[in-house]
Amino acid sequence: GESVGLHLPTLSVQEGDNSIINCAYSNSASDYFIWYKQESGKGPQFIIDIRSNMDKRQGQRVTVLLNKTVKHLSLQIAATQPGDSAVYFCADSREGSNYKLTFGKGTLLTVNP
Amino acid sequence: GAVVSQHPSWVICKSGTSVKIECRSLDFQATTMFWYRQFPKQSLMLMATSNEGSKATYEQGVEKDKFLINHASLTLSTLTVTSAHPEDSSFYICSARDRPYAGELFFGEGSRLTVL
DSSP states (O other), X not given: OOOEEOSOSEEEEETTSOEEEEEEEOOTTOOEEEEEEEOTTSOOEXXXXXXXXXXXXXXXXXXXXXXXXXXXXXXXXXXXXXXXXXXXXXXXXXXXGTTOOEEOOOEEEEEEX | OOOEEEEOSEEEEOTXXXXXXXXXXXXXXXXXXXXXXXOTTSOEEEEEEEETTSOOXXXXXOOTTTEEEEEEETTEEEEEEOSOOGGGOEEEEEEEEEETTEEEEEEOOXXXXXEO
16 A cells, blocks of 8 residues: 655664664655654654655755655755754655645654763 | 644543634635644544535545534634544644645644543
8 A cells, every 4th residue: 555654763863973764655656755853742844855856855954865766765964963853754745636645654863962 | 934823732621522623824825724643652644634615535534523624714724523532632733735736734733632
């Protein structure tokens, strides 16, 4: 069936290191991918998105990579800070579905000072 | 960015009562809003798509009579949990889009429901 999943449920890094969070998706028809950050007790916060006609997109300290061949998505956070500690979700959608989002399971990122 | 507001942010109710959660787009008109449910340490699960002026579209396995959705205006959608039971305790999150079939999805801060 259709699913968006994550390879690692938890990730612990040292402050200042780079973080990489991975995500696998199964639906080859997905054409839009988003990464969200969710802090405890709050709603998801948009981080960065990428469309299927791209393989890389950069934001402020974040980079999303898309490998359509293996259906893999990753989020790279440069110089990770304690404020980056949160659960990160990938989500996918398809134009034909009114861009309904299907969320992955989430990765808990813990940044150690 | 656009702001989506949910109210209440948390609510405690007795089993058997009904609870209404509001989702408002504060600075834009939202023709489509989505309602999600999230259990502790789990992902967001889409419950239904709310379209202004029409009936909501529910995901498979979501009881439409249990979770009533009303999208009466372009800035307000409500989710009513009817005859709530302890298993309905969850974090309910809404999101809204500022353009039909496209555009960024903005999320509310969520509403935590605890049913005693």
